[in-house]
Amino acid sequence: MKSGSPSTSPFRLPPWAIRLAHRQRKPMVAASDRMRFVIQLALTNITAQTGGPFGAAVFESQTGRLIAVGINVVEPTNCSLAHAEVVALANAHQIIRHFDLGAPGTPKLTLVASCEPCAMCYGAILWSGVRNVVCAARGSDATAIGFDEAPKPKNWVTALEDRGISVTRDLCRDEAIAVFRRYQETGGRIYNARKGLK
Amino acid sequence: MKSGSPSTSPFRLPPWAIRLAHRQRKPMVAASDRMRFVIQLALTNITAQTGGPFGAAVFESQTGRLIAVGINVVEPTNCSLAHAEVVALANAHQIIRHFDLGAPGTPKLTLVASCEPCAMCYGAILWSGVRNVVCAARGSDATAIGFDEAPKPKNWVTALEDRGISVTRDLCRDEAIAVFRRYQETGGRIYNARKGLK
Numbered sequence A, B: 001m002k003s004g005s006p007s008t009s010p011f012r013l014p015p016w017a018i019r020l021a022h023r024q025r026k027p028m029v030a031a032s033d034r035m036r037f038v039i040q041l042a043l044t045n046i047t048a049q050t051g052g053p054f055g056a057a058v059f060e061s062q063t064g065r066l067i068a069v070g071i072n073v074v075e076p077t078n079c080s081l082a083h084a085e086v087v088a089l090a091n092a093h094q095i096i097r098h099f100d101l102g103a104p105g106t107p108k109l110t111l112v113a114s115c116e117p118c119a120m121c122y123g124a125i126l127w128s129g130v131r132n133v134v135c136a137a138r139g140s141d142a143t144a145i146g147f148d149e150a151p152k153p154k155n156w157v158t159a160l161e162d163r164g165i166s167v168t169r170d171l172c173r174d175e176a177i178a179v180f181r182r183y184q185e186t187g188g189r190i191y192n193a194r195k196g197l198k
Helices: A015-023 A031-047 A084-096 A119-128 A139-144 A156-162 A173-185 B015-023 B031-047 B084-096 B119-128 B139-144 B156-162 B173-185
Strands: A055-060 A066-071 A109-115 A132-137 A166-168 B055-060 B066-071 B109-115 B132-137 B166-168
Touching: A015 A031, A015 A066, A031 A055, A031 A066, A031 A109, A031 A132, A031 A173, A055 A084, A066 A084, A084 A109, A084 A119, A109 A119, A109 A139, A109 A173, A119 A156, A119 B119, A132 A139, A132 A173, A139 A173, A156 A166, B015 B031, B015 B066, B031 B055, B031 B066, B031 B109, B031 B132, B031 B173, B055 B084, B066 B084, B084 B109, B084 B119, B109 B119, B109 B139, B109 B173, B119 B156, B132 B139, B132 B173, B139 B173, B156 B166
Parallel strands: A109 A132, A132 A166, B109 B132, B132 B166
Antiparallel strands: A055 A066, A055 A109, B055 B066, B055 B109
């Protein structure tokens, strides 16, 4: 394989998120601390008007050191793929400089997300190499404010676990739902909800 | 929503693919011509040693004008997300400058891919706004040379069709399989096949 492109972030974050990621030097050991950090990302994303009500981050599983953050930047980057989980994983890959976040010699990594993965993000997690996924809101909570989550396999948790990725759900779920409600109350756009309408 | 990032390609293509996309000015009306173009992308990607044996492109559905190309650049970009379909869709978004490739006023677009979508790409297609998907090889053909395609919903074709995206399968399937075999014979790396092994 020939040498590749320089490690640039494929999905550009707004300046506030880049600053926040750089300043966060204290590891977050407790799972709830990590989740509240991620939910705060989602909230700031809507108050700063830089995207949708979703946040995610990749941490070292054991130490809680922050590796990369992600927020939903579908609208500002003009890219339907730019869900919070995808952005966090893409940024983690560029920082780790490997296409497998679980490659030998890499500390085990955890993806923490303010919402259960959609159909795409479920697949993205499968390929990423993270060893753990922790989610707050359910997909049905996103659907409740109008987002389309689309069908995942019924056994999606098992599909992840079969590949060595543990799944924890419903951590701080109510706090993530509160961010969804705020997005809805402030008239946030429900993009990608055309559902095939012309 | 505040103004976003400049339209840069989130997944960098190798120079040969950029040149090829720029030079392809003649529209491809026949579905088989489009597919052979995409299979050639997959083949060139392995002979140039710039990634895996998968190609994709976005065309204007009616005219056959090429909008964007994608190849699998997981290894050279250090990014597990960089499947051919994802790269083609991301590049199309940057060219169309909209997060919905099916937005009002946009000509209907077709994604042509040398292989059926994996679990992640199925979801990416759902959100992209393309109106048609045309695939060559089956997922089982990729699995046969060692790739992990992971479970998609059993009704994935229906899930796409329910959102106004038509699905055509098996076009030039044997030609796409021949590229997979060549990749296998030349010792191409089967990345992301750790399947949870430590």
